Amino acid sequence: MRENRLRRLWAAEQPVLNGWLALPGSFGAEVMAHQGWDALTIDLQHGLIDAQAMVGMLQAIATTNTVPVVRVPWLEPGIVMKALDAGAYGVICPMIDSVDDAARLVSYTHYAPRGTRSFGPIRAALYGGADYAAHADDTIVAFAMIETAHALERLDAILSVEGLDAIYVGPSDLSLALGCRPVFDDVEPKVAEAIAHIAQRAQAHGVVAGIHNGRVDVARARVALGYRFVTLGTDSRLLAAGSQQLLGAMRAAPAQ
Numbered sequence: 001m002r003e004n005r006l007r008r009l010w011a012a013e014q015p016v017l018n019g020w021l022a023l024p025g026s027f028g029a030e031v032m033a034h035q036g037w038d039a040l041t042i043d044l045q046h047g048l049i050d051a052q053a054m055v056g057m058l059q060a061i062a063t064t065n066t067v068p069v070v071r072v073p074w075l076e077p078g079i080v081m082k083a084l085d086a087g088a089y090g091v092i093c094p095m096i097d098s099v100d101d102a103a104r105l106v107s108y109t110h111y112a113p114r115g116t117r118s119f120g121p122i123r124a125a126l127y128g129g130a131d132y133a134a135h136a137d138d139t140i141v142a143f144a145m146i147e148t149a150h151a152l153e154r155l156d157a158i159l160s161v162e163g164l165d166a167i168y169v170g171p172s173d174l175s176l177a178l179g180c181r182p183v184f185d186d187v188e189p190k191v192a193e194a195i196a197h198i199a200q201r202a203q204a205h206g207v208v209a210g211i212h213n214g215r216v217d218v219a220r221a222r223v224a225l226g227y228r229f230v231t232l233g234t235d236s237r238l239l240a241a242g243s244q245q246l247l248g249a250m251r252a253a254p255a256q
Contacts, residue, residue, distance in 0.1 A: 001128045001135040004089050005067050006039060006229070010208055015223045018069070018210070020234040021057060022047035028235055030060035039067040041231065044079070045094055047071075051082055055123065058087045062127055069141075075101055077116070080108040085120055087127035089140060092168050092210075096144035099157045106163035109142040114163065141165045143210060143229075146198055147173035155198065159205035166208035166229065169198055184214035199226040 009016050019037040021029055024047075032040055042049055042057050049057070054070060061068045069090035070083040083091055093105050107115040114137055125132040128139070144158060147170035151158060159167070171191065172182035180188040187195065195211065202209035203226050210229030213219040214237075219230040 001131050001139055004139045004141065005065065006090060006141055007139075009038060010228055013228070015227065016067075016210075016229045018229055018231045020212075020231050021049070022234050022236045023239075024049045024053035024057075026053075026056035026060040029057035030063060032235055033061045033064040033066040037066050039069050039090070039229070041069040041071055041090075041092060042088075043071045044083070045071050045073045051079070051086075054083065055086050058123070058127070062087065068127075069143075075105060075108075077104075077108045080105070081117055081120075084109065084117065084136075084140060085122050085124050087123045089128075090143060090166075091140070092143040092145060094145045094170070095148060095173075096146065096158065096167075097148050097150045098154055099161060102144050102158045102161040102164050105142055105144055106161060109140055110137045110163060141208075143168040145170055145173075147177065149177040152177075152194055152198075155201050156205070159201060159207050164207060166210055167198070167202055168210040168212075168229065169195060169227075170212055171195065172212075184212055185218040195222070196225055202226070 006016050016038045018039040018041055019032050021040055021042045040061055042054050058068050067089050068087060069092060070088040071092040072079045072083055075093050080091055091109055096102050108117060111117050111119060121132050142164060143166045144164055145168045171184050171187055174194060175182050175187055175191045178190050180191050199209045208229060209227045211222050211227050212231045219232055223230060
């Protein structure tokens, strides 16, 4: 089966540099994949992408060594399994709030007897290889998003769920849950404390910690805390930022 490079990078204690895809369309995904991201996450939750667009984007990412990840809209077995059958090598699931939620995510991402994933890797076997069924359980990565006050209270129990590979912090939702303004980077002190605590507890349990960021300096600081999956930019934000930079430079140029 095709290697999941996320696991190799983590084994070497290297951070995975992840890009985020919110815009539907295979060409945009292909362009992003060819820039050298370690992973790209297709966002079915807050992005504008449906299941059909997801398939084309996974095919586009497959033209490179970039690892395809999908954030599903919710903890629902149908969409988790559809993303995996389409060839996702990682699934990020939002709003995991309890041990039961985490256990269900693990179940949906593993075949029997370890889980309840239905067999039918219609595209995944093309991407992963003919021996996909034999190795998928040990290759796919399941991320539980930690972004609620309840999840924070139950963090050690969630991290103890067998088969949970990684967690992913949504700083904006976590900020809201703690009564703070929703931001990625310049979080309030109680949120910064929670982010550091999550990284420390994940390390103690041998679970990979990931987090959403908006700036490189913040991502680097979070890598220093122990985060090993850091999102650095979204296609829509990069498009807007590049346009603003060009237009700002042009309009600031002296008139000829």
